[in-house]
Amino acid sequence: xxxxxxxxxxxxxxxxxxxxNCTYQTSGFNGLFWYQQHAGEAPTFLxxxxxxxxxxxxxxxxxxxxxxxxxxLLLKELQMKDSASYLCAVSDSNYQLIWGAGTKxxxxx
Amino acid sequence: EADIYQTPRYLVIGTGKKITLECxxxxxxxxxxxxQQDPGMELHLIHYSYGVNSTEKGDLSSESTVSRIRTEHFPxxxxxxxxxxxxxxLCASSAGEFSGNTIYFGxxxxxxxx
Numbered sequence: 001x002x003x004x005x006x007x008x009x010x011x012x013x014x015x016x017x018x019x020x021n022c023t024y025q026t027s028g029f030n031g032l033f034w035y036q037q038h039a040g041e042a043p044t045f046l047x048x049x050x051x052x053x054x055x056x057x058x059x060x061x062x063x064x065x066x067x068x069x070x071x072x073l074l075l076k077e078l079q080m081k082d083s084a085s086y087l088c089a090v091s092d093s094n095y096q097l098i099w100g101a102g103t104k105x106x107x108x109x
Numbered sequence: 110e111a112d113i114y115q116t117p118r119y120l121v122i123g124t125g126k127k128i129t130l131e132c133x134x135x136x137x138x139x140x141x142x143x144x145q146q147d148p149g150m151e152l153h154l155i156h157y158s159y160g161v162n163s164t165e166k167g168d169l170s171s172e173s174t175v176s177r178i179r180t181e182h183f184p185x186x187x188x189x190x191x192x193x194x195x196x197x198x199l200c201a202s203s204a205g206e207f208s209g210n211t212i213y214f215g216x217x218x219x220x221x222x223x
Contacts, residue, residue, distance in 0.1 A: 033211065040148070042199055042214035087152070095210040101151045 002026045004100035006088050011106045012078055020073045020086050020103045028093020034062050034073045035087040037102065043087055046073070075105075083107045112136060115200050115215035122190055122222055130185045130218045132200035141183040142212065144199040145169060152199070158183055190222040 003025045012018040024032070031050040035043035049055055049064035049071060061074040073086055088100040113134040122128055134141065143156040144167075154167030158177040172194070173187050183202075187194055200215040 030210065042217045043152070045211055045213060048211055085149075089212075091210045095205065097210060097212060099152045104149075 002090075002092065002098045004088055004090060004098055006086075006100045006103045008101070009104045009106065011108060012075075014078055014080060014107055014109050016078050017074065017076050018078060018105065020075075020088075020105065022071045022073070022088035022100060024069050024071070024088070024090045024098070024100075026090045026092045026098055029066060030091040030093070030095055032062075032064055032071050033087075033089040033091070033097070034060075034071075035089065037085045037087060039084070046086075078107050080107050080109070113200060113202055113213055113215040115198075115218050117218060118216060119219045120221070122220070124191055124222055126190050126222075128187045128190055128220070130198055130200075130220070132183045132185070132215060133181050134183075134202040134213075134215075135181060136202065136204070136213075137180060138202035138204050138213075139180070140203045140205050140210070141177065142201040142203075143167075143173075143175060143183070143185050144201065144214075145171065146197050146199060148197070156185065190220075192222045195220060195222050 006022045034046040037043040047062040054063045059076045064071045085102040085104050087102045089097045116131045139160045141158045144152045145155050146152050153169035155169050155171040156175040158164050164175050198218045201212045203210050203212045
């Protein structure tokens with residue numbers, strides 16, 4: 001079966017760095033996505049990785065290792081507005097997105 | 110980012126009523142989706158479409174139906190609403206393989222059935 005695993009909840013301090021991990025087992029791979037979802041709102045696109053390595057976009061970076069079935073989202077200089085759920089999703093061989101359950105990130109002052 | 114619009118944003122209706130949730134996108138995306146998500150819970154795909162006259166059921170069994178008569182429009186209909194249908198419904202679209210199938214979501218429709 002297809003499976004995406006990510007921690008349920010993480011807590012971090014304002015101004016710090018946090019890494020949210022995602023491991024996956026899917027039938028085929030056409031890229032991995034990270035989305036941010038604030039409570040009561042729709043998910044918004046953060047990043048897309050299809051090749052191994054690190055993609056940096058401002059305070060957010062996303063890393064992919066296809067051989068290990070592993071990705072992480074790195075958030076630097078955390079701000080209170082970064083409190084949200086972060087969803088990992090993999091595009092399988094049919095370009096269907098398989099979604100993780102999301103990681104709820106709590107930022108404390 | 111895709112321009113994708115959902116109406117209504119919030120709706121409270123009585124049991125047994127028929128309701129259609131509207132979704133339109135202006136990006137010319139071929140693929141469109143409906144997800145259902147309860148607060149704090151996972152996204153569940155209930156319907157999707159590859160293009161005009163194409164509709165498929167998703168992973169989560171749903172009593173709703175969809176239609177795709179025009180590329181930009183993908184409405185979802187509940188013939189007889191029940192309290193168990195109370196949830197957030199998210200419409201999404203993507204350009205397909207060209208963008209790795211990056212999905213862009215509408216703002217969501219919150220449905221409460223009383």
